[in-house]
Amino acid sequence: MTRFRANIPSSEITPESLYMSRRQWMKWAAVGAAGATLAACAPGSSSAGSSAPAATPVKGTVIPGQTDELGNKLNSLADITHYNNYYEFTTSKEDVAPMSTGFSTDGWQVEVGGLVNKPGKFSVDELIKKYSPEERIYRLRCVEAWSMVVPWMGFSLAKLLKDVEPQSGAQYVAFTTLQAPDRFPGQKDPSYPWPYSEGLRLDEAMNDLAIFGTGLYGKPLPAQDGAPIRLVVPWKYGFKSIKAIVTIDLVAEMPKTMWSSIASNEYGFYANVNPQVDHPRWSQATERRIGELGRRPTLMFNGYAEQVASLYTKLDLRANY
Amino acid sequence: MQRKKRRSYGWLQVCVHMAALLPLAWLTWQATQGALTANPIQAAEQRTGDTAITLLLLSLACTPLLTITQFAPFQRFRRPLGVYAFLYASIHFSLFVGLDYLFDFRAIWADTSGKRYIWVGLAAFVGLIPLAATSFTRMMRRMGKDWKRLHRVVYAVAVLAVIHFAWVVKGDLSRLQGDIARPALAVVVVALLLAARLPAVRKRLRRT
Numbered sequence: 148m149t150r151f152r153a154n155i156p157s158s159e160i161t162p163e164s165l166y167m168s169r170r171q172w173m174k175w176a177a178v179g180a181a182g183a184t185l186a187a188c189a190p191g192s193s194s195a196g197s198s199a200p201a202a203t204p205v206k207g208t209v210i211p212g213q214t215d216e217l218g219n220k221l222n223s224l225a226d227i228t229h230y231n232n233y234y235e236f237t238t239s240k241e242d243v244a245p246m247s248t249g250f251s252t253d254g255w256q257v258e259v260g261g262l263v264n265k266p267g268k269f270s271v272d273e274l275i276k277k278y279s280p281e282e283r284i285y286r287l288r289c290v291e292a293w294s295m296v297v298p299w300m301g302f303s304l305a306k307l308l309k310d311v312e313p314q315s316g317a318q319y320v321a322f323t324t325l326q327a328p329d330r331f332p333g334q335k336d337p338s339y340p341w342p343y344s345e346g347l348r349l350d351e352a353m354n355d356l357a358i359f360g361t362g363l364y365g366k367p368l369p370a371q372d373g374a375p376i377r378l379v380v381p382w383k384y385g386f387k388s389i390k391a392i393v394t395i396d397l398v399a400e401m402p403k404t405m406w407s408s409i410a411s412n413e414y415g416f417y418a419n420v421n422p423q424v425d426h427p428r429w430s431q432a433t434e435r436r437i438g439e440l441g442r443r444p445t446l447m448f449n450g451y452a453e454q455v456a457s458l459y460t461k462l463d464l465r466a467n468y
Numbered sequence: 469m470q471r472k473k474r475r476s477y478g479w480l481q482v483c484v485h486m487a488a489l490l491p492l493a494w495l496t497w498q499a500t501q502g503a504l505t506a507n508p509i510q511a512a513e514q515r516t517g518d519t520a521i522t523l524l525l526l527s528l529a530c531t532p533l534l535t536i537t538q539f540a541p542f543q544r545f546r547r548p549l550g551v552y553a554f555l556y557a558s559i560h561f562s563l564f565v566g567l568d569y570l571f572d573f574r575a576i577w578a579d580t581s582g583k584r585y586i587w588v589g590l591a592a593f594v595g596l597i598p599l600a601a602t603s604f605t606r607m608m609r610r611m612g613k614d615w616k617r618l619h620r621v622v623y624a625v626a627v628l629a630v631i632h633f634a635w636v637v638k639g640d641l642s643r644l645q646g647d648i649a650r651p652a653l654a655v656v657v658v659a660l661l662l663a664a665r666l667p668a669v670r671k672r673l674r675r676t
Contacts, residue, residue, distance in 0.1 A: 238646060338643070338644060338645040410640070433575055433578075435568070440570060441572070
């Protein structure tokens with residue numbers, strides 16, 4: 148298998164308080180002071196973890212010079228936490244970080260139901276304890292033609308789905324985000340059919356690459372990145388990776404998704420990264436990697452063709468964009 | 469009408485130049501500080517585009533404002549505002565070709581050939597070039613009536629620029645969804661400014 152899987156089992160991850168040097172702590176704190184200083188937003192500012200002068204790489208954190216399996220450098224924590232598409236807060240990518248600072252995820256529960264033998268309501272803490280998240284370094288390709296390389300912490304969807312025992316009629320998995328306009332001011336905009344909803348075919352969801360993201364750079368997931376639990380489906384455009392999930396339903400029919408119900412000609416159900424199929428208004432052939440000049444060619448399935456192309460052998464990808 | 473002493477309002481002229489250069493200075497300063505979001509190229513492209521359209525519309529607002537207020541200096545803001553609009557449009561264009569695509573014209577063609585917003589924006593920019601090139605007093609004198617005729621192209625440029633803006637933002641004017649407030653405002657302003665040129669409207673503006 149490729150290197151998207153961390154070489155270190157998460158069980159070996161030392162609690163951060165034990166390993167973090169005082170200096171590292173101070174850096175984390177500086178970055179954590181969300182957007183308080185513009186310096187923290189500087190695209191050139193390196194991530195706290197990778198710039199630490201640690202002599203021995205610390206388990207579970209990002210090792211200096213660590214890359215994805217294709218040799219791409221990681222984006223900084225500052226970039227990943229200050230450039231977010233999260234319409235529940237605002238449509239401005241830069242303003243999500245300051246607007247989400249007070250977002251509490253205490254006692255968050257996820258309800259798993261539909262065509263399963265063992266439906267249930269699980270607290271995120273419970274899920275994290277049970278499925279012990281591991282580090283997954285994934286490229287994230289936004290439908291807006293920019294991309295980042297992100298060291299997520301997460302666990303495979305398959306683990307949870309197997310445990311709830313899907314029934315034979317279950318063909319798709321539908322996800323929805325929390326509906327709470329008092330906490331998500333963007334949900335007061337009536338031109339969007341809130342709550343955000345997304346879906347996967349069951350076999351897509353069972354692919355090992357598809358994870359629930361619960362952390363970033365070895366730390367709990369920041370609010371602006373979809374805390375406390377989100378989807379990460381790296382071979383699809385970013386909008387498929389729904390944030391702040393509260394319900395997961397196994398269903399027989401292809402579920403409605405928010406973006407495809409707003410503009411089905413622009414955002415399909417599959418939304419696989421595909422340089423050959425353009426968005427009607429812009430090209431998907433190239434992308435800007437955040438932090439770089441110029442453009443990179445976009446890779447088929449975002450570079451994960453080896454792992455996922457077999458899911459789509461019977462599908463016309465031009466018609467099913 | 470009351471006869472006023474002719475005043476030059478030179479300081480006002482200076483203010484206009486400073487105000488027009490301020491967005492560029494601020495952008496440059498932020499860029500050197502790394503404060504242009506995680507996606508600084510796109511931020512710079514968007515902001516130079518915004519400024520270019522704003523200055524173009526302000527330039528077009530001068531004549532109706534002069535008609536309404538009879539405040540003579542408006543007449544003299546038109547040209548600098550228009551030339552600065554061209555300056556920002558040039559930077560906008562150069563950022564796209566130079567920094568965004570690093571002069572990779574094959575990639576630009578592959579990415580943009582089918583995209584209507586690109587062509588409309590490019591047409592607006594190309595339309596501004598002869599106007600900027602003939603913006604000197606000497607050219608104005610030499611061209612006489614043709615100068616005025618040529619410079620009517622600016623109306624088309626304004627319409628194209630606003631369409632470019634409306635098509636490029638993440639949102640949809642026809643569905644009233646997304647980031648449409650600013651392009652919608654630009655559409656309204658350009659419509660008003662063009663309407664102000666209609667003879668019937670002009671006459672009425674003068675009377676009030």
